[in-house]
Amino acid sequence: MTDHATTLAGTFPYTPHFTDSPGFRMHYVDEGPADGEVLLCLHGEPTWGYLFRDLIKTLRGTWRVVVPDHMGFGKSETPQGRSYWLQDHIDNLERLVLSLDLTGITLVMHDFGGPVGMGLAARHPDRIRRVISANGPTPFGQATLPQRVMANAAESPWFRWIAKAEADGSLETVLGQLGFNILSTLKLNGFEHNAIISDAWLAAYAAPFATPADCLGAIGWAKGFATGAHRFETPDAAAERAIRGKPALAIWGEADRTLGAEHFLPLFTEIFPAAPVKRLAGVGHYCLEDAPAAVAGLVSAFMRQT
Template identity: 65%
Template sequence: MIPINETFNGTFPFAPHVSTVAGYRMHYVDEGEGPVVLCLHGEPTWGYLFRELISRLAADHRVIVPDHMGFGKSETPADRTYWLQDHIQNLEQLVLALDLRAITLVMHDFGGPVGMGLAARHPERIARIISLNAPVPFGQPELAAALQANAATAPWFQWILQAEAAGTLEQVLTQLHYHILSTLHLNGFERKDLITDTWLAAWRTPFTTPADTLGALGWAKGFATGAHVFETPSAAVQEQISRLPAMAVWGMADQTLQATHFLPLFRTLFPAGQLHELPGVGHYSPEDAPENIGLLVRRFLDATPLLL
């Protein structure tokens, strides 16, 4: 766990907030005032991924960025499970405790299934959907087929499945502090100029000890063993969500979540949604293209005003 006041040489200057409503110390950023933008990270990242977006939006939005249990500045309890349904439950409790409404979800990686799980449970609280290389469909046969097809060729998922079969997944991921850079490379980012001592410290510090890696291990193992439960809303709720303003921004060099498998599902769920393909941008699109993404998000927010 990262020390609560750590700013990584001023690159993450946001005041820390802590909630215990979910039964552990959950850290979150809460910057600015205005319509709520809720940013959800994935594996093996934390709120640092959204640092540029927070700065761009906080002048006229309330930007909330939680670290999932086991990631970033949040606690990593030893007696909890780290499956998708656990993260959805934790997020739901935070959202209800803060009484967040008219939420714009901004999701990356497994933040997609977590955020869509929240939307399925509380569609009345969700106003807009933004996917940044994040799967957004619900637990349906089409999603299962896409995940299976993606895993057949995605290096990250191939490694997870092979390591679990060989009994080495825990051995490798509990040492994530030492090989975080190779893990990020395997998932895919293109801007190698980002790699500085400060940047590397920001990504490796959450996993300083094996006990700190339960979140990263849980997400990988849950996929390999089928422990994750994707939320499935009623037909009426799904129809309600599908009418929301939605935008997908996809780094097309993403080899972890490949566009060919997931963008058709976005188009099906959100037939009127916007879609922006970013050539040469990898899986960690907020790292590779913060300026482009910031501009696209701003234009989308401005073009879809909320009736508050």
């Protein structure tokens, strides 16, 4: 867990907020007008709310930007003795949203924030106003999901490593040292803008994983895929109809080597066939690091247009 008071050399100058509603100390950023429309930004593996730092800065003047850290990531607690599967993260997010009574939510989802956010949408479609995928899968009960996940896993360096490491017993050992190998892990997943690497940037992404006990979130997400422990939320018919009618936007860095556009963008277009898809050439998996201004501009324009 990152020191809750740190601003990481001024790169993350946002007031920390905490809730115990999910049964552990969960951190979230809550910036912008309290009565503004809510953007709920959901990170993935092995990042945290720091990923959205530029988006928060750009959008908080107009909208309320809420950015939680999932259990075991960022400034949130990493409780021992709990499981870290997809369904656990959906449960935690649901409790946060209900405790804050967030409504009219625009989901902004990256990486595994996609299935977490879509799980929330399946349970509470009435609380969702818009859906934005930023290199984040949008599983929503599609029959093609298992085949797409397997096809992507066969090509992705990250998912191939997960399968190999689980098979040879090294997954927990390697990811248990994530504070020391964070750069290689991030690069394996893929970003293109190497100029962003600095001591402060490395410290921001390494700090949550100082000890093996701090790495349970990162281990759990990878191990869940390797063992099939994750459970995707399936919407009922009413929730599916409701979400299909929401405004939606996909932003996808085309150089993503972890989540192939050919495998996961069809999940988005199956739900939102008329929604715009903005492809960013030369931008990798971490589109919010490679092209923060472009992503913020697209999100802002979409909010204003819808």
